[in-house]
Amino acid sequence: MATVSVSKKSTTSPEESITYLREKKPRPYNPWWIVTSILVVTTISIALYVLPDWLFLAYWTRDLVVGILQFMGYPAHYTGAADGFATFPWSPQWGAFGEAFPNTPGVSIDGSEYPAYWIVKACTGFQAGAILIALIIVTPLKSKSLPADVDPALVSSYRRFQANHQTLYNMGKKFTVIGIFWFVLFVTNTIRIAFHLWLVSGFELFGFTFGPYPFAIAHDELAKPIGFFGTLLFAWVIEKSGVPIIDTFADWLDAFFYGVKGSLSWVKNILRI
Numbered sequence: 001m002a003t004v005s006v007s008k009k010s011t012t013s014p015e016e017s018i019t020y021l022r023e024k025k026p027r028p029y030n031p032w033w034i035v036t037s038i039l040v041v042t043t044i045s046i047a048l049y050v051l052p053d054w055l056f057l058a059y060w061t062r063d064l065v066v067g068i069l070q071f072m073g074y075p076a077h078y079t080g081a082a083d084g085f086a087t088f089p090w091s092p093q094w095g096a097f098g099e100a101f102p103n104t105p106g107v108s109i110d111g112s113e114y115p116a117y118w119i120v121k122a123c124t125g126f127q128a129g130a131i132l133i134a135l136i137i138v139t140p141l142k143s144k145s146l147p148a149d150v151d152p153a154l155v156s157s158y159r160r161f162q163a164n165h166q167t168l169y170n171m172g173k174k175f176t177v178i179g180i181f182w183f184v185l186f187v188t189n190t191i192r193i194a195f196h197l198w199l200v201s202g203f204e205l206f207g208f209t210f211g212p213y214p215f216a217i218a219h220d221e222l223a224k225p226i227g228f229f230g231t232l233l234f235a236w237v238i239e240k241s242g243v244p245i246i247d248t249f250a251d252w253l254d255a256f257f258y259g260v261k262g263s264l265s266w267v268k269n270i271l272r273i
Contacts, residue, residue: 034251034252034255041131041134041137041138045131048126049126049127050098051098053121054121055103055104055105058105060186060190061124061186061193062119065107065197066078069107074198074201075111077109077110078106083115083116084116088102088104098121099122104119104120106119114200128230129181129182132181132238133178133182136177136238140248141170141173141242144159146159146160174243177238177241181234184233192226192230196215196219
């Protein structure tokens with residue numbers, strides 16, 4: 001005798017199915033940590049950018065930019081009295097955030113319509129650099145504790161150091177990542193400035209004076225895409241170096257999303273009363 005199997009209908013209600021399919025929080029987050037981390041990043045970023053003058057970085061940048069341009073055959077040199085500037089043409093507006101000082105260095109190119117290109121603080125790339133360094137500082141690192149079933153005597157001394165001195169290890173790790181990032185920032189930013197001035201000189205030498213001024217094209221217009229992709233590069237370098245700053249930023253976005261969602265729910269409940 002043939003048997004017929006009868007399939008049972010699912011007892012899951014549509015409401016339960018929808019609830020199951022809803023996106024869950026990727027991980028629990030601490031609202032106190034969210035608020036304090038944002039405040040700490042903001043404070044450190046402002047302090048790193050405003051308090052030091054970063055003149056040594058501006059001089060290093062100027063020296064390398066001039067070297068790159070000279071290597072490419074452009075008559076670049078340090079800006080000086082022969083160019084009409086014994087010092088940077090400083091005015092009080094430059095002192096608002098310490099953007100420039102009387103001894104701020106500059107680059108001059110023979111035959112250019114611009115007598116000098118000044119390497120002010122913003123040109124060092126430290127606007128984005130200060131924010132990313134602050135993110136490195138506040139981003140938690142993964143625990144290096146040894147699993148319960150691992151005998152400490154069977155692992156390397158370095159691994160035991162990671163497990164037994166996690167705070168010290170994390171500090172060293174972050175300082176190392178900051179150093180790597182700073183080096184990449186300095187090199188890429190120097191190449192960026194050299195590229196801008198190369199374009200400006202090229203526009204002028206070949207007579208491309210149509211439309212905006214050459215500097216506006218080479219510097220202002222190209223700054224947006226270069227800055228965008230540069231920030232992606234820096235974030236990738238930091239992530240690959242072992243500090244998950246994207247997770248920190250994602251936690252901020254999650255907190256903002258759930259905060260807005262909770263606020264809207266609260267408003268709806270108030271309106272129902």
